[in-house]
Amino acid sequence: MTDPTRIAAPAIRRGWLERGPGPDPKRGQEDFVEVGWDKALDLLAAELRRVRAEHGNEAIYGGSYGWASSGRFHHAQSQLHRFLNAFGGFTSSRNTYSNGTSSVLLPHVVGSAADVLRNGSSWPTIVANTELLVAFGGVPEKNVFVTPGGVTRHHTPGFLAQLAERGADVALISPLRNDLPDRLRARWYPIRPATDTALMLALAHTLATENLHDRQFLDRYCTGYPEFERYLLGVDDGMPKDAGWAATLTDIPASDIVDLARRMASHRTFITVTWSLQRIEHGEQPVWAAIALAAMLGQIGLPGGGFGHGYGSMGDTGDIGPDFRVPYLSQGVNPVRQFIPVARIADMLLNPGMAYQYDGAERSYPDIRLVYWSGGNPFHHHQDLNRLRKAFTRPDTVVVHEPFWTATARHADIVLPTTTALEREDFGAGRRDTHLIAMHQVVEPYAQARDDYAILAGLATRLGIGDRFTEGRTPWEWLQHLYGAWRDHLMDKGFAVPSFADFWHAGEYRLPQENPDRTLWADFRADPIANRLATPSGRIEISSKRVASFGYDDCPGHPAWLEPVEWLGGERAASFPLQLIANQPRTRLHGQLDGGAVSQAGKIAGREAVRLHPADAEPRGIADGDLVRIFNDRGACLAGAVLDTNLRRGVAQLPTGAWFDPVGTLCVHGNPNVLTADIPSSRLSQGCTGQHVLVEIERFAGEPPGISVRRPPVISRESEM
Template sequence: MRVKIVNKADRPLLTNSHWGVYQPEVVEGRLRGLHPFSEDIDPSPIGPGMVDVIDGPTRITCPMVRQGWLEGRRKTGRGDEPFVRVSWEEANALVAQELERVRSDFGNQAIFAGSYGWASAGRFHHAQSQLKRFLNCIGGFTKSVNTYSYAAAEVVVPHVLGSFMGMVSNTTSWGSIAQDCTLFVAFGGVALKNGQISPGGTGRHILQASLRSAKAAGVDFVNISPLRGDLMEEVGADWLALRPSSDTALMLGLAHELMSQNLHDQEFLSTHSVGFDTFSSYLNGDEDGIPKSAEWAAEICDLPVQDIRDLARRMARNRTMIAVAWSLTRQDHGEQPYWAAITLAAMLGQIGLPGGGIGFGYGAENKVGLSMRPFPVATMPQGVNPVSEFIPVARIADMLQNPEGVFDYNGKQHIYPDVRLVWWAGGNPFHHHQDLNNLRAAWARPETIIVNDWCWNANARHADIVLPATTTLERADIALTPNDPYQTVMDQVIEPVGDAKSDHDICKGIAAQMGVEEAFTEGKSPEDWQRWLYDITRQSAAREQIEMPDWASFQETGWFKLAEPAEPIIMMQAFRADPVVNPLKTPSGKIEIFSETIAAFGYADCPGHPVWLEPLEWLGGTVDYPLHLVSNQPSTKLHSQLDHGSVSRAAKVAGREVLSMNPEDAADRGLENGQLVRVFNGRGACLAGLTITAALRKGVVQMPTGAWYDPDGGLCRNGNPNVLTPDKGTSRLAQGPIALSCLVDVVAWQDELPAVRAYDGPVIC
């Protein structure tokens, strides 16, 4: 039954997304524009890229089954074969039969619901929640843990500070920085492009204004990154263009300088931390005979030694905020820079002071540094998963290629399950994962792959059964988020394109086939669930003295803003004031510079205190390829979302993703601005359009992630850098991704220009 689209309460239509709130413009039932929300002072341009693709040629409009799978469940041909249209009745029956077969023959642990990704901002229509709730109704699934964003920090920081996400949620606010900080030292920078997004939606982008306010208040900035653009030019940051993957060595050199000059805060270390004596012995080189001095660090980082000494002294005499980007975790031994940064901040003794201490991920998302009271938002209940098997999120290819193999994780050994069926909803592993050519080979192993998606990205094209999902604009929802003060409705503004259904309705149809529809829906409609989520949130908020309008008023006005706290947020303020009354959730209750727990694991690649460990690939070691590739987040899309949209495609060079290169490196290779180049190493190659700029260190090239994977043998025609990045865990502790430990070379493309086929979609029989 088609839903008549109405403008509720005669107010403008609203939609919320991870890159902001927009007011949709609809003409004769078709989306014609997405206009900025009136409250947003710095709206993101990404959202309007949706307009030309929501009903464009890449849209999946009906259920599809890969021809080879339909004819005989052949695993070969994924990514290349034609698809066959089927009805929803046929699709539901095929999925239900396959789920029954796999769980009957192999057990529910043979079903992997990875479904890692950002999906949409709606609180109810959250793809992963819907899928996992359904699978729990039929006995569970193997899951993944942690994130590609900061897996190493998610595992190591709780050992050191007792919590990681709790610290991110309570990062010292930008208001405190502007008021009290005098020196902001940004390891990995504070990139404006990343601040366009926030999980669950955002009503007002604050990053650019916050940086300007801090600068106007007298805060000095230091950008420690191989990329000058990791801090906006307007703040006039000092740029320390260190060798990539050497951040930990720099932090250790700074720590040694503080200690050798007696500039560290011994009283704070004694009262608020444990293990500094063990760490200081390592700094002095008592066992290995190598003091981790400024001279030692300068050689590793390829920085002037005096710059390191001067920075240590500046940090000691100023109210200093040490900011560490999430990207620092995405390198070999990615646990170490976060542990070392916490230790450096503890040595300065400013943790818990206004404007000082440490912050995780300023600029990574709009939410980091917001002044916002804790907001208890209800989530869609997923039920109980009886299956105990799991994998670290970045170990997908390992799991598929090594069933029953052993892996280490956070002090324990586990067994990879023998996965026969993969179901993905709301994400794209052919964006997030590393060494995509290897992933593609691993993807050929499962017997069945099911994907819910709305467009023909690489994940959908490599599936066996494709279930067409609606976008946020084709269904009603609510954007309740603890990450932003603006809470909004999400109006359905157009009818579903083709036969697309919401993930809820997709799962509901299959649940009916398997006799668990009542357990899945509990007799509630989508609006019933949304009202339930809203009411539970409103009740919880009231207990925290947070006022929310009733449901009818919320629907009528379309949005409301939560009141800001009376005082700026200062991370770990209570712990600093009294570590006995307000202990951390660590074994000692204090900051664990040395962790007996981690030391007892016996991991050579992650010992009991921060250390320098040489990365798998970096410019300071044996160099098979002479350029270090920084594959960071894009500015024109969210990960791979809307790579096919007008905003992303307009920014490409020579029709491909952009590769930035230092002028000297370009001259050495006879390369010119704007030409097509081949970026390659032993894992694969991709094409890119070249931009030459002095805003990055010599020996470093930069290429954003997110281009839709478009394989031609080992070459990606469209410019996805993850065909180049290594697929190895950060350490046995966290097993996080190490995309930023990657060496490549670049040459001019001399052959006939191959057409980009990423946006064509498969052949439909």
């Protein structure tokens, strides 16, 4: 609560304060001046009025993408979007960095993204019925302890333990052995990164050529299989996608591929694909290919069979908690129809007016003059951070609400200090959580920090929309109002829900339990006519005429192998021969609490740890604990080396989330996103590609630059100017 990086008072970048709004290459490099709250809000209100009058509400980008902190009323994005909607609207974003590629693809293939991402088979069903779990990307246990809003009861580790006790077979398909708990009986297939689609196609080819596929299921429940089979057999391109073909791409022996296909056909098999597989170039393909493979097995809708997406990516996937909405603050309606796919922020800022394709439509980027961010950190989750730094110099004004001096706050013009979850009262629950939690205030707000609600209410009053934003309620009155309306709704459905006073005193309310298993796929299997999917055919679209009609060469109308640029078999590997996997950390949630004791304990000399295979470290003269420089043609970062045989040769692993600490194009703290490419997965989804990147690694000699992110930037007070 009193970390040196806490923001103590409203702060304005010196150049913006002295020269006024406008594009500025010094953004992110200048010092800040602390001012009083009244002056900060007056200046910001005036700038909002100016931008709206001169450029329209479309010129305001309400970024606010990120995890923020727990709590439903003080949810930072809801607060900011509610305020901006009351002000006349803003350019918004769609989808996520986590699964934005899948979110666009899945409606075309199975009619709904939510039914796959949120309502798949439960872990109890998998534990009781699955004989063979084929885990593309594994089931990384470190990820299942988090969901947006929090997790009260951590169920997944127990289900994985039950799966191990039952002796289920698991095929782990990942470059990283620790993408699956050791206790599970698993065969590790150390695949070359970014080639999962090639393996899936070869498995499908084996099923087709050995007549192991379920033709009745394909005929009754799917459309487009004949076109896909032509591709598998190489009828049109002369290249059968057989096990021998895939072996050269994946580094998995052809005999192992054939054997795995036969085992999948002879057992109750559940295929799961982590979100990481779609965070790459052509990330649509492994998700689509996995669905096609599961359809060929004919087990979709059977207990313990079929496919899933995100098991091991998030704590609520496969969970058995109730699935209904907890109290929330309405954001209102955004009058501005303009939006961008969330991962295209740098493109938007750098290229106003430029045309681009998205999900079959041609769109163009708006001319953004004011970026307003609350509850997120794009300098954590975006790719090619040196390019993002350049993009952030372009707007007239950047506004950030933050408790801490993150890289995003340091690249802002107006920085407003906010409270953390422990410094205010709220209620919270995660997706499929078991409890609604009364979040009692624990400590007083730090220094001059204020709630987002208080900040935005002050702005709204200055802009003449105070009543519309607050509806005359204090935060405490909002909590009682939102809880009361939610309680009335549940009581109408027959649930016994305590009064707000009783709930607040007890500290929690156990949410009513619902049926832990969704019945979508079982119902579809029972009657695909009455329970048709929301696809054009009403069935699973192994080939999609609609996607094919878009004419995208980077996402054709059926699952296909499309060679990425950033992979070990491509041309770039000659210059950068190591594949860096930038996955989620085990010591923090994304970049949150990077300065905390748990995260700091995992660092080496204060820098993020990169794992290397000893066989890759030895010829580079790198020993365990050495400081190394990881680099490519986009940038470089420093990290501490950890030698580990639990990853395949040619692969290094550096988790995301180290706070960005640039010295020129070098991040001295170990953020991998100085290396990753800011390119879309495809024109279909415009999703991010931050999971893999090609690099070289060398031992760092000499005195390294110091780490600055553990202290605030240079700050002066207005009276000192």
